[in-house]
Amino acid sequence: MAEDYAAKMSRKTDAELRDYVTNRYQYREEAVLAALAELAQRGTPEPTAAGLIAELEVSKQETDRRELAVREQEAEKEQARRVARGEAEPEVAPQTGPALYSPGTITVFSVLFSMVAGGILLALNLRALRRTGPALLVVAFLLLYTVGTHYALTWLQHAYGTQYIWLGPVFNIVAIVLYNVVFWPRFIGSQPYRSRPWGGALLICGLLTMAYLILASRFGVPTV
Incomplete structure (x- = not known):
């Protein structure tokens, strides 16, 4: 008392x-x-x-x-x-905080589809947290990194043929590392959150990937 x-x-x-x-x-x-x-x-x-x-x-x-x-x-x-001592059962802490796509989900989507998919999920997380500035920064990074990667791979292909085609996945891995060790710790940090369902995002990414592959095969859209 x-x-x-x-x-x-x-x-x-x-x-x-x-x-x-x-x-x-x-x-x-x-x-x-x-x-x-x-x-x-x-x-x-x-x-x-x-x-x-x-x-x-x-x-x-x-x-x-x-x-x-x-x-x-x-x-x-x-x-x-x-x-x-066996006097109590272990407690399972309830999930608290906003619903966010986890770093694992962002990594898996970046591997399955591309770093663009993972970056979009990260930007959606920041939008859910009402952090507009960091969300726009992630979008700007996506655009610049995608354009830069495309032109770099195109130049390498024209200059050296397919000798450096393996750099495509390397660029993707670099982006994944940046999401996990730079963007997430800096803009989201260790705050508690609930894992956001990813089924809808998976369906959308799958449909967009299929549409892109169809366009690439029919109209010769570059895939680098």
């Missing part, structure tokens, strides 16, 4: 209350705040009370966060001990 600091301070002398204020770093923030309130109620307020209250409120929030983290840590340890 939380201590009733207001009642405690009402029994203190003015000198004792001012000791709480003067040596405030030795006491809990709630106690010092209660001392300041009691002094004001007695008509002898601390001259710098307003600044002290603001400082103590900020400090109290930090203390509360630290104590909450310690309590949660202790609760997790106790639960782990109970599970080890």
Whole structure:
């Protein structure tokens, strides 16, 4: 049960209350705040009370966060001990946060279809998080990287034939690495999220790939 600091301070002398204020770093923030309130109620307020209250409120929030983290840590340890003793079943943490395509899904789509598919999924994640700037940055990267890769492979093919055709998958792998080690950590990070279903995206990518292959075979659209 939380201590009733207001009642405690009402029994203190003015000198004792001012000791709480003067040596405030030795006491809990709630106690010092209660001392300041009691002094004001007695008509002898601390001259710098307003600044002290603001400082103590900020400090109290930090203390509360630290104590909450310690309590949660202790609760997790106790639960782990109970599970080890067979007194409780392991808890499965519920998925929380926005629905996003996972890094694994982005990687698989980039391998199955192309880095464009993976990049689009990543941009959709950023759109779901309302991070418009990073989403546009990913789209710009997709456009520039795709155009640059196309012209690089076309030039290599014209200059050296099919000698460097294997660089196509390498460019794709480089993009996948950038998604996982640069874009995701920088723009999404380690925040919790729910895994977004990918069946619809798979169907759309599959249909677009089939349409592209049909156009390529019928009208000679380049596939590099």
